[in-house]
Amino acid sequence: AIYSDPSQLPTGQTYDFIIVGAGAGGSVVANRLSENPSWNILVIEAGRFNEGFQDELIKIPFIASKASPETCFTWNYTTVPQAALNNRKIPFPEGYVLGGGSSINFMVYTRCSKDDYDAFARMAGDDGWSWDRILPYAYKVDPPSPLASIHPLRLQQSENHVPPNDGHNEACEYIPELHGTNGPLLTSLPGFLTEIDDLVLDVTEQDPEFPYNPDYNSGDPIGISWMHSTIGGPLRSSSATAYLMPAVRSRSNIDLLYNAQVTRLIQSGRVGTVPVFRGVEFAHNSSSPRYTVTARKEVILSAGSFGTPHILLLSGIGPKHELAKFNITTIVDNPHVGKNMLDHPVVPLQWTVNSNNTFDPIIRGGEAYDEALREYHATGKGRLAGNGVSNHMGFFRLPNDSPILADGDPSTGKTTPHYEIAFAASGLLLANGFFTTTQPIPQNGSYMSVINVVVTSTSQGSITLASKDPFVLPVIDPKLLDTEFDKQTMIHSVRASQRFAASAPFKDYITGNYTTLITDEDILNHMAQWSTSIKHPFSTARADPDPKNGVVDGKLLVHNVRGLRIVDASVWPIIPAGHPMVPIYVTAERAADVIKAAWP
Numbered sequence: 001a002i003y004s005d006p007s008q009l010p011t012g013q014t015y016d017f018i019i020v021g022a023g024a025g026g027s028v029v030a031n032r033l034s035e036n037p038s039w040n041i042l043v044i045e046a047g048r049f050n051e052g053f054q055d056e057l058i059k060i061p062f063i064a065s066k067a068s069p070e071t072c073f074t075w076n077y078t079t080v081p082q083a084a085l086n087n088r089k090i091p092f093p094e095g096y097v098l099g100g101g102s103s104i105n106f107m108v109y110t111r112c113s114k115d116d117y118d119a120f121a122r123m124a125g126d127d128g129w130s131w132d133r134i135l136p137y138a139y140k141v142d143p144p145s146p147l148a149s150i151h152p153l154r155l156q157q158s159e160n161h162v163p164p165n166d167g168h169n170e171a172c173e174y175i176p177e178l179h180g181t182n183g184p185l186l187t188s189l190p191g192f193l194t195e196i197d198d199l200v201l202d203v204t205e206q207d208p209e210f211p212y213n214p215d216y217n218s219g220d221p222i223g224i225s226w227m228h229s230t231i232g233g234p235l236r237s238s239s240a241t242a243y244l245m246p247a248v249r250s251r252s253n254i255d256l257l258y259n260a261q262v263t264r265l266i267q268s269g270r271v272g273t274v275p276v277f278r279g280v281e282f283a284h285n286s287s288s289p290r291y292t293v294t295a296r297k298e299v300i301l302s303a304g305s306f307g308t309p310h311i312l313l314l315s316g317i318g319p320k321h322e323l324a325k326f327n328i329t330t331i332v333d334n335p336h337v338g339k340n341m342l343d344h345p346v347v348p349l350q351w352t353v354n355s356n357n358t359f360d361p362i363i364r365g366g367e368a369y370d371e372a373l374r375e376y377h378a379t380g381k382g383r384l385a386g387n388g389v390s391n392h393m394g395f396f397r398l399p400n401d402s403p404i405l406a407d408g409d410p411s412t413g414k415t416t417p418h419y420e421i422a423f424a425a426s427g428l429l430l431a432n433g434f435f436t437t438t439q440p441i442p443q444n445g446s447y448m449s450v451i452n453v454v455v456t457s458t459s460q461g462s463i464t465l466a467s468k469d470p471f472v473l474p475v476i477d478p479k480l481l482d483t484e485f486d487k488q489t490m491i492h493s494v495r496a497s498q499r500f501a502a503s504a505p506f507k508d509y510i511t512g513n514y515t516t517l518i519t520d521e522d523i524l525n526h527m528a529q530w531s532t533s534i535k536h537p538f539s540t541a542r543a544d545p546d547p548k549n550g551v552v553d554g555k556l557l558v559h560n561v562r563g564l565r566i567v568d569a570s571v572w573p574i575i576p577a578g579h580p581m582v583p584i585y586v587t588a589e590r591a592a593d594v595i596k597a598a599w600p
């Protein structure tokens with residue numbers, strides 16, 4: 001059943017599993033656990049329903065960037081002043097809707113590198129997270145993995161690759177054998193082609209610095225590939241549309257309560273000296289009554305890298321000295337809750353271009369957009385059905401002899417990139433190719449942007465309490481571009497973008513720099529003025545077999561308590577060097593198997 005207010009939940013009802021948060025991780029776990037008809041599941045989500053009022057923002061792929069920040073679909077976090085960014089405070093939206101981040105994000109589908117998964121497995125002390133073991137969760141392995149005979153459920157697959165919406169010939173744009181076609185999550189290659197696609201590909205043929213990679217989802221993403229998105233036909237595919245709602249609508253053993261924020265977990269008992277946490281308290285808003293419900297087996301926290309540590313801290317699980325400041329009794333003293341936060345800094349660079357593109361950008365209004373919207377509604381086709389970010393994406397490593405690596409290489413291995421560049425063409429995004437989330441948008445002109453991201457970022461931030469009132473947002477401090485490695489790698493990336501734009505294929509297309517950056521000092525100033533977060537917070541409840549070093553163990557159970565597990569971005573001990581939704585999807589797929597095995 002679906003409930004929109006805590007008061008509607010049947011009184012006295014208990015559940016085997018209570019899942020807190022219906023985002024990327026939580027929706028997968030809810031779907032997979034409810035496959036067992038003898039278990040009953042409750043999902044509690046703070047945010048809104050994903051259908052109805054203003055849902056075009058989270059359905060129409062092209063306008064994804066209008067779904068955040070400061071909309072009714074977002075938690076409107078703002079960071080504290082960021083020292084390396086001229087002390088700017090950065091808006092830091094997260095999904096506040098069924099599907100969480102997967103309902104508002106830019107839909108970029110990247111599995112990230114083989115070495116990233118192997119590092120997760122090593123650091124968590126559980127080989128099950130390694131690339132070879134986890135890959136079957138991303139797509140169907142043919143011939144079937146030997147694991148199939150050991151545990152058939154291991155072949156659950158998440159992906160369903162579908163043809164691009166414009167029907168163009170996708171051969172040569174990916175490696176079909178690497179992609180699933182039976183899973184719930186729809187993915188596709190670009191749904192409309194842009195005027196720079198051929199130019200980007202020409203660079204990969206002419207310039208060895210930017211080689212072509214036939215598919216960045218192979219585990220080795222280095223090079224430039226066609227971009228995959230979580231789009232099926234004309235619509236976004238989110239964890240809500242792919243996993244959660246199909247389960248809720250077809251199975252009687254799963255209840256969904258949205259519009260209900262979990263305010264804390266409640267200790268429900270003890271095993272010896274170890275506290276058991278199977279109680280959950282929640283409320284519609286700060287002035288409404290609080291309700292509680294208890295799990296028979298487990299509470300699974302999937303509230304994301306901010307929500308999960310926030311709930312743990314409010315429940316007395318966290319650094320003792322910090323909890324004391326808010327008169328919260330410490331039940332488990334764990335200094336890592338809310339710490340070790342990793343994130344990806346981003347800065348765009350733009351060029352003016354010689355474009356025939358007549359598509360009026362949305363932000364400036366215009367008839368062409370209205371016409372595209374009419375076409376979209378009438379046929380499900382056209383520009384608005386495609387991802388508005390980019391059609392290609394490149395992942396690169398610093399040269400082995402780069403002085404930036406003199407103090408060591410923070411990447412997880414040779415398949416892991418240090419930085420990413422993506423290319424936005426005229427006619428894309430909200431301002432005719434002018435990508436930014438911080439700069440003022442020029443009122444006219446056509447642009448190409450290259451988006452630079454440090455993906456092996458080393459700056460460590462935190463989320464801490466601002467109040468013991470659960471409805472007061474916590475303090476977010478990502479410490480963006482704090483380390484010399486991150487700053488120098490971003491400079492390197494910007495220089496690589498400049499070389500890319502200066503390459504022969506772009507000679508007649510690019511007409512000039514929008515911003516002229518010559519010295520390292522110029523680039524540093526540009527970063528300080530315009531960098532922001534790409535909104536990939538990770539590691540705030542990281543996995544480590546040693547309770548002194550992490551929050552959860554290799555099976556994602558919270559250390560030193562019983563009945564409590566975490567399945568979301570917060571448990572990864574490193575940040576995947578790409579866009580992180582797929583690592584979370586497959587983590588949650590495997591976590592569901594781990595949970596099933598724990599309760600035979």
Ligand SMILES: Cc1cc2nc3c(=O)[nH]c(=O)nc-3n(C[C@H](O)[C@H](O)[C@H](O)COP(=O)(O)OP(=O)(O)OC[C@H]3O[C@@H](n4cnc5c(N)ncnc54)[C@H](O)[C@@H]3O)c2cc1C
Nearest residue numbers: 021023025046100101105106107108262304307569579581
């Ligand atoms: C603007 C933006 C663009 C992005 N673009 C991309 C992209 O293109 N590709 C990509 O791979 N990744 C992208 N990401 C990142 C990706 O979406 C996230 O990494 C991913 O969704 C995190 O999954 P999660 O399960 O950890 O948390 P979430 O998906 O954030 O889910 C957490 C859920 O818990 C709920 N919740 C939180 N607190 C509570 C509480 N107290 N009580 C009840 N419910 C609660 C939230 O409302 C939310 O629904 C983007 C993110 C953002 C914000």
